Amino acid sequence: MKLIFASGNKHKLQELQQKLPSTIELTSMRDAGYEGEIDEPGATLEENAQIKAQFIFDRFGEHCFADDSGLEIEALNGEPGVYSARYAGPGCSFSDNNQKVLANLKGKTNRKAKFRTIIHLIYGNLNHVFEGAISGTITDDLRGKDGFGYDPIFIPDGHENTFAEMTLDEKNKISHRAQAVQKLIDFLKSR
């Protein structure tokens, strides 16, 4: 069975390929023949994941899925949320985004936050949505060198280290993305 991932991210593709049964032939949108980027005009993670999956389905008519993730901070009314990648503006770095979060949270006692991943699958014309989420708190300073994005400022509940102070294996056991991916895999295995 062929399954197209509406993403150009090679790391995500590799990680998924390892976890999927060999009966599923995972293909990136690039290998399927789409070289461009897909706009993400949605106001929510759910909308963006759906828009990207639908775009690829309309083009190729094959089983396909897309993902969208973000960090939602309670005291910032859910920001950066859907704008997580570009929170500090066009062309910003991970460090710019982290500094903006810390500045916006300065003096605030509520440091609660949540990482969420939405996977939108279009499978034989039907839509399926899988969600992974992990709650935690935002630190006062950057901590740790591993990972990416907001990893240095996020401590998952029940842990003392930030995601950036954990090994990739430790993070992948609990992360929002790993949880959503597991739900996708369980669904595909049950077909």
Ligand code: IMP
């Ligand atoms: P994407 O939808 O997976 O590309 O994620 C969008 C943005 O959310 C990324 O550019 C990061 O800023 C942030 N993000 C998503 N997942 C993570 C994570 O596991 N750690 C840190 N930041 C993340």
